[in-house]
Amino acid sequence: MLQGNICELSENDSLNHYRFPSIIPGWLDELVFMRILVLGADGYLGWPTSIYLSAKGHQVGVNDNFARRTYDHELGQESLVPISTLKRRVDTWRKVSGEDLETYIGDLTDADFTHSMIAKFNPDAIVHFAEQRAAPYSMIDRAHCVYTQVNNVVGTLNILYAIAEINPDIHLVKLGTMGEYGTPNIDIEEGFIEIEHKGRKDVLPFPKQPGSFYHLSKVHDSHNIAFATKIWGLRSTDLNQGVVYGHTTEQTDMHPELATRFDYDAVFGTVLNRFIVQAVIGHPLTVYGKGGQTRGMLDIRDTLACIGLALDNPADKGEYRVFNQFTEQFTVKEIAELIARTFPSDVKIDHLDDPRVELEEHYYNAAHTKLLDLGLQPHLLSDTLIESLFGVVQKYQHLVDLDAINPSVSWRATQSPVRNDQKGMVVS
Amino acid sequence: MLQGNICELSENDSLNHYRFPSIIPGWLDELVFMRILVLGADGYLGWPTSIYLSAKGHQVGVNDNFARRTYDHELGQESLVPISTLKRRVDTWRKVSGEDLETYIGDLTDADFTHSMIAKFNPDAIVHFAEQRAAPYSMIDRAHCVYTQVNNVVGTLNILYAIAEINPDIHLVKLGTMGEYGTPNIDIEEGFIEIEHKGRKDVLPFPKQPGSFYHLSKVHDSHNIAFATKIWGLRSTDLNQGVVYGHTTEQTDMHPELATRFDYDAVFGTVLNRFIVQAVIGHPLTVYGKGGQTRGMLDIRDTLACIGLALDNPADKGEYRVFNQFTEQFTVKEIAELIARTFPSDVKIDHLDDPRVELEEHYYNAAHTKLLDLGLQPHLLSDTLIESLFGVVQKYQHLVDLDAINPSVSWRATQSPVRNDQKGMVVS
Structure with missing residues (x-):
């Protein structure tokens, strides 16, 4: 076991080996530096992250309970780009890379399953994507x-x-969301803020104003993780991620069976991906309200890089740290205009009544330097990326389900239909 | 229905009638101003609150699922002062006051039960005590x-x-806790704080640093309530209550069958009540660590008064407000010294290793003016009150279970015995 050798080399500091570059040229190419367990590894980001880390030479375990695929059935929706089963993905990755992904099928709310999986895989780090992640769904x-x-x-x-x-x-690397902060009228810092008040000072958790029951669940998580880290001396990184766009990565591009999902519906589709689909099929881009809602955004390839950087630079013992994981901020209207401008044919922009309760115009300036300090080289949003996304969508545009695009879930109602074309569809 | 008449008088503002004094001398004595549903009405505070509000002339409904009594069985513990069943309490209150308490037995995590209870009772206000409320239990x-x-x-x-x-x-009146704030190095405000940061200002939720999984649950509640209030235009008051001491109220004193519970064990006993029992039975007062932990505290009679004031002055539509509900702040050591000084015989004070992870000495200064502004007349902690508590405990001291007093639940462990005398007692 080469891993064993490395551990001996750094016996005075079991984390030292994390700080080596993951791939060392020459005979050490296949050296396994970390055992990393990816939770929610069958999802939009979980899958590309798993094979990215595997490609970097880590020993990767993958877990999922297929909740995301079940939501698709429930909503009568599916990924625009066809995706393989997890079994087939893992098999394909083995063929392509020679690397195994130890697979654990099960539900994290089952404590016995979770405990025995972690005991058995014995990870150095856990990357935790395995949550219900759509605000409208919640x-x-x-x-x-x-x-x-x-x-x-x-x-x-x-x-x-x-x-x-x-x-x-x-080391727990947990996916949070920039949505935990809401849209305060002051600059957003990375997790904590120094407050001076009545002549005294303290550094305190940044106040949270989440905008959906989903975003609230992430705020609850953040508080729980911070506390558990403190009382038990854990190592935790909370990645408050922005809105992710894009579809392909170096690894998913290696084989069609390695493709990750691409969502464009009003419930699970993130805004840029949804606009791309709308442009391609000739549907107006659906901006909610005035479109002045500003959000941090990032390329899917930067999600992988950020997670890699967090893993390579683990939190200290007893440290709960927060990175704001995005590279640029845009208003929704700016995104719509950019796509309309880039698309070769005419694109209409529709302003719908905002189904959410949120400020449609507001101040927004969020810090995001911690990952840059660790060496992140951002892929900024460019025409090239947008054009490549047009290509992805054009290939599958015959599969687009128009009725899934317009929002049906209203924040102001306590019960909403999940689709506008099937109001009688009861999902509870 | 006199209630109907009042509603007609104030038809332009359905809440105006809340602002009348609840009891008007003369023929209007029995006027029912509000229908109030008390959730968790069988508990230490829920029961006295229910009959206090009933005595004020409100139509009171009571709900419980007897979770608190079940915890007693689980922990092999019971209230020092014997308490009657809810049925007997309600019957006794009817005999003593002539007032009915409509009773709903059921669990609030059962959504159908909760919905049908609230639809059926049709309250003007809900007072919500019905949560697991002990940090060590969590x-x-x-x-x-x-x-x-x-x-x-x-x-x-x-x-x-x-x-x-x-x-x-x-109007939802929800019991929160001062423990949501933790012990920041700045003054604690009531729910919100104006922050000036990099030349900009906003009023934001006060940062939360809760110190147990129980306190965390209250933080989660606060965030959920604030959000629901905003999106649905509800009326919510979050009472961040301090540590309550005391046992009797004007109403519970009316009949022995109306007594509320008195807890002194390490899991559910609040600090002052526990010290009183220790003094009476000649056990050293158990101060955790240095005892510099400062907490806001209040007399049980002030809990009732505060809830009455919150109900009489409801939150506006769409308003989520927070009152810090305590009257004085003390260190744990000050409480111990006060009791040692007041008790006629010698009292020893023991400093145990702190089973919690918390600062044992810290700055603490928390605002609590909003309830005073509404007219609260505090019962400050006095020798008289402490002496009367000695009396309560002396009457039942033969029932004290010594083994239940020393803490067995450690914050640093992931599994603790619930009692020191029965380490093999498995409760999960």
């Missing part, structure tokens, strides 16, 4: 709200307990 | 942590959905 009705909060919060609590009991040195 | 192990967070968060979500669907004007 706002469908009471059952979806409660499901989202219980699923996300309990899954994360089970992980924290398992880490504390099995090996508190396991 | 820290026993994973199962107790998850139970506490799911029970508290889901119950409150179900209430919010029911209010929004049945009548968004129902």
Whole structure:
């Protein structure tokens, strides 16, 4: 076991080896530096992250319960780009790269499963994507709200307990969201803010104003992780990620069976991907309200790079740290105009009544220097990327389900239909 | 229905009648001003609050699922002062006061039950005590942590959905805790703080640093309530309560069968009540660590008064407001010294290793003016009150279970025995 050798070399500091570059030229090419367990590895970002880390030479374990694929069935929707089963993805990756991905099928809300998976895989780090991640899904009705909060919060609590009991040195890299902060009228800092108040000072958690029951679940997670890290001396990184766009990565491009999902519907589609689909099929771009909503955004390839950087530079023992994981901020209207400008034919922009309760115009300036300081080289949003996305979508445009695009879930209602074309479809 | 007449008098503002004094001398004595549903009405504070509000002339409904009594069985513990069943309490109150308490037995995590109870009782206001409320209980192990967070968060979500669907004007008065704030090195404000940062200003939620999985559940609730209030235009008051001491109120004193519970064990006993029991039975007062932990505290009679004031002055439509509900702040050591000084015989003070992870000495200065502004006349902690508590405990000192007093639940462990005398007692 080369891993064993490395451990001996750095026996005085079991984390030293994390700080070597992951791939060393020559005979050490196949050296395994870390055992990394990716939770939610069958999802939009979980899958590309898993094979990215595997390609870097880490020993990667993958976990999923296929909740995301079940939401598709529930909503009568599917990824625009066809995706293979996890089994086939793992098999294809083995053929392409020669690397195995140890696979764990199960639900993180099942504490026994979670504990035994972590004990068995014995990871150095865990990357945790495995949460219900769509704000509109959490706002469908009471059952979806409660499901989202219980699923996300309990899954994360089970992980924290398992880490504390099995090996508190396991570095937890958890996906949070920039949406935890909301849109305050002051600059957003990375997790914490120094407050001067009545002649005294303290550095305190940045106040949270999340905008959906999903975003709230991430705020609950953040508070739970910070506390568990403190009492049990864990190592935790909370990545408050912006809106991700893009579809292909160096690894997913290696074989069609390695493709990740591409969502464009009003429930799970992120804004830029959705606009691309609308442009290609000749549907007006659907801007909610005035479109002055400003959000941090990033390229899917930067998601992978950020996670790699967080893993290579683990949190200290007892440290709960927060990185704001995005590279640029745009208003929704700017994104729409950029896509309209880039697309070769005419594109109409529609302003719909905003189904959400949010400020449609507001101040927004969020810090995002910590990942740059670790060496992130951002892929900024360019015409080239947008044109390549047009290409992806054009290939599958015959599969687009127009009725899934316009929003049906209203923040102001306690019960919404999940699709405008099937109002009688009861999902609870 | 006199209630109907009042509603007609104030038809332009359905809340105007809340602002009348609740009891008007003369023929209007029995006038019912509000229908108030008390959730968790069988508990330490829920029961005295229910009969206090009934005595004020409100139509009171009471709900409980007897979770608190079940915890007693689980921990092999019981209230020092014997308490009657809820049925007997309600019957006794009817005999003593002539007032009925409509009773709803059920669990708030059962959404159908919660919805139908609120629809049927049709309250003007809901007072929500119905949560697992002990920090050590939430820290026993994973199962107790998850139970506490799911029970508290889901119950409150179900209430919010029911209010929004049945009548968004129902005023929700929710018990939070001062423990949501933790012990920052700046003054604690009431729920919100104006922050000036890099030349800009905003009023934002006060940053939260809760110190147990229980306290975390209250933070999660606060975020959920603030959001639901905003999107659905609800009326919500979050009472961040300090540590309550005392046992009797004007109403519980009217009959022995109306007594509320008195806890002194390390899991559910609040600090002053526990010290009183220790002094009476000749056990050293158990101060955790240095005892410099400062907490806001209040007399049980002020809890009732504060809830009455919040109800009489409801939140505006769409308003989520926070009152810090305590009257004085003390260090744990000051409380111990006060009791040692007041008790006629010698009292020893023991400093145990702190089973919690918390600062044992820290700055603490928390605002608490909003309830005073509404007219609260505090019962400050006095020798008289302490002497009367000595009396209560002396009457039942033969029932004290010494083994239940010393803490067994450690914050640093992921699994603790619930009692020191029965380490093999498995409760999950």
